[in-house]
Every structure is written in structure tokens, then in C-alpha cells.
Amino acid sequence: MRIGKKQIKGALTGDLWIKAYDSVLTSAATTVTISGLDGNTDKDYRLLCRFVNGYAGSTEFQLYPNNDTGNNYDREGLYGINTTAGSYKNAAFGYVFLTAADTSLGNLAMADCLIYPPTGRMRPFVISEIQTISGTTIGAVAESRTIWRDTSSNITSLVIKANQTNGLGVGSSIELWKRVDKI
């Protein structure tokens, strides 16, 4: 059916990705909570973030499903920093590391995080990230992989936190996309 230009004011469903949350911060914050989720129904999430460092120093941008702050995460990552290629492993980590911005207020960072949220198994987080964009210098590119050990709790919220007060600076953009099946 040809429909020309259409504004879908109601829900669009049809086995595709739909934006479920979108926020561009107009004032700095330490935490942003995306609530009202149902990981068992939605089945796929993609979190796309562009962070503006709201702190005059190093800031980590972290993700906590259901605000679980326990040491229930494990991760492995691959990175490039200038001419150094490296990797890291963290067991019993305290959060999903999304990305980071170093040094200065206003430096940028970006994360593209795929989440497979249904219960029954540990939940995987697959992240492509950029750390510390300042002018034309990029601090690092990285591919990190994290699992959340929890197998039973339905994901009903995603909490994005900075590890510095008001580290989520003005202009930070946080989007969540979810799979929406036809009804």
C-alpha cells in the first residue's frame, strides 16, 4: 500500500526497531533512568548514546539494568589508543561500562550498545564505543562485551549513570530502541 508521507501518531508495529526513549539533556545530571521497560516482551534493545562530559576531569558513563549495583558483571574489551592496541578483562565488575570522556568539561563520548534482555540466561551487552573526542583528537576506540550474571530478573529499567556528579552534561543524548513485533 502506497501511503505517501505519514505521521504515525499512534504506535507503529511491524517487526521493526522503534525508538522507545529519547532524551537530550538540557541540564546536567548524574543519573538518567529509562523506566517502564519489559525486556521479556521487547526482546531486543539498542542503546545509542552521545555523552557530553559535564565534569572537568575523567568521567565514566555506566549502565545498570534494573539499577543492579552489585558486582554482577563480567567483561572483556578490545581497544585502540593512538598506536597501542590492547585488551582488558574484568570479572565481578560493578556495572556495564558504556564509554568515558577524559580531561575536560565538554569532551564527547559515544556508545552503541546492543542488549539481548530476555530472562532465562545471562544477558549480553555488545558495545562499540568512542572515548574522549576533543577537537580532531579521539582518545580511544573500543569494542567491549559485558554479561550481566542475573538470569531471572525481567529488565524493567535501564539506569545510565556518570561516576562524577553532573557528569552527564548538557547536550548528552540518550536513546533506546526496541524491537516492536506486529500484533
Next chain:
Amino acid sequence: MKTGALAGTIYGNEWQMVYDSGELAAAVTSLTISNLNGDTDKEYRIISRLVSGAANTNFYVRPNNDAGTGTYGEQWINGANTTLAAYRQTTGIGFYNHYELNASGQVNFADLVLYAKSGYIRSGITKYMDGVVGGAIVNVGSVAGCWNNTADNITSIVIAADQTNGLGIGSRFILLRRADRDASTIGKTGKINAYGKIKGCFQKIYENDILSATTSVTVSGLDGNTDVLYRAVVRLVDGSGLGGGTNCVIRYNNDAGANYFFQHATGYYTAPFAGSTAFNGDLIAQDNVTTGSIEGFGEKLIFAKSGYVRTSLARMIGEYASGDVNYAMLLGNVWSNTADNITSMVFYSGQTNGFGVGSHIELWAYRP
């Protein structure tokens, strides 16, 4: 409202294609995607399958055709055979898209997500595989890019080669944008429940939660020449009981020959490495450890249309269990078959009952 297939410009908070070059019938030096509005669209995704039309060519994505030296920055992580390397560039002349090594005719494949709205430096992440000749790949990696322009609305994107006719015959570029609902008054609708194809979008066409262990899963009824692109997602729960050696590969048209080749870049403890090998399928998830019950996970973008070798890019978690994630992987794969339309995909685990209970397979198709 329940509908069948939909074709139109849909503002429904989805990603929708606004430009698809089709396969180029003649080589060109650059290609311009115009009538964009980065401040409204906010994000772009550019999927490119490039067939090099000239040797020793670099390829760039340039917002508003800005080729000014010093306005772009890049940071790379790259795997080439067994060499893993990193590079930084602070005087770039575009979002780096591809590098042609030394001969025309090489096939390259890349997926760029670009944050386009003005107000801040524009940033993008590209996963790429370069230098595909026959059944082999030279490079796979990820490059972080930035455009140090905070003010100008992106109204066009130029894909440029630095050699004449570098964008060779068969190249194809697809741009998707974020299509938000907005306040305009054009053609408002209520709820749309689409039962058919939605033009310009990726749609899920297959899903399987494995409830009884099995060795392979076949997805049939495909038409790779029509769909062009597929996205596959696999969670592999090793059900073999063998304690390792289970891999999930995708076999196109059930081709089980050693007609696949992958190049990876991998984080492993504090000793990253790269490697390449011929294989008997397109790897998407793995469990190679020798003990324990391990899982693997992967997402893969596949360029499926015939005429050239078929390429795919994957982000993978290789082998994980509580307390340990073994591998963080980027993987590029080539299937050397150029002729056959892909009509089926066999997800094969390599071991009897390798897909254990809890394994999950999804397949999505692009709707050109």
C-alpha cells in the same frame, strides 16, 4: 489499523532508508546524497558495499562535502592477518570509509552510525572490512571518527574517492535516517500494525527460541537478491555436552564447503590478537573452550545480493560464563560464491545438538 505492505515516507520513530544508490552501473569518483537535514534526522546509518574502481584509493564520507584538512579525526583498531594495530589521525579529510590496498576490483563493506545533529562535534563509529579479493579479507576493524564542525546543519553527504572513478561498478550505498514523529500536519494516522513489508526498514522475518536441542536450524524462503541485506542475531547455548568445540556458523544455501574466510580482531585477557582462516561457514557465535557450559552471542550484518562475493560484519562475544567473558570480537567474513541467489540459511552448530535449550536465532531483512 492493520495494513499490508507499506511504501512511503513514514515518521513513526523508526529507522528508514532515504537513499539507496542501487548497484552503480558506471564507476564514479564521488556520489552526493542531498536533501538531508541532520538537525531533524539526528542520526544516520550508512551501509556501503564498495567495489573499488581504481587502485590505491581512499574513500571518505564527507558531511556537506567538507574535505578540509584538519577537520576530521580518527582512531582505529585494525586486524590484518595476525597483526593487530591501532592508529590515530588528527588531520583527516573525511569520515574514513574504506581503503583500497593496491588493485581495483576489491570489495569492501562498512557500517557507519553517525550522530548528525549540530551543536557539538559530530561523531561516528564505523565497522569495516577491506581488501576482499576472491575468498580472502585483508582488514577488519572499527574506526571512531569525528567532524570538528559544531555549527553547520548537515544537508548533504558526499561519498568520495581520491582516485578518478574509484567508486566502481557494483558499489552500493544505503543511507537510513532516524524518522521521528514530529509536529507537522502531513498525513496523520493512528496506530499502524504492518503485516507486510515496510519499505526502507529492516524487519524481523524469522525467530526461533530453541526449546529442544538441535544441531542445525534452516531458514528457508529467502531471496537475497531482493532483500540485499540481512541482520542475524544468535545466542548459542552449547547443548552438545562435549564441553566445547561448538560454533554457530551460517551456511548460505547450505554450502558446507570451505568457501568462507574470516578475519577477526579480538580482545582476550590482556593479550589481544588477530587472525584469519578459511572456514566451513560464516561464523557468528562460538564456544571453543574445552570445559564447562559456555554461551556465545553475535550480531551480524550480511550483504546478500549476488554478483560479487558476499560479505558480512559481526560483533561477537566469544564464550562467556558467570565470572568470565573470554573474547570480545570483531569479525569480517566473505563467502566466495558470487552467483547463487541466497534462498536459505542454515545455522549450523558443528556438534550434535550443539544448539542447546535457550539458544536463540533471529533473522532480519532489509526492505529496499
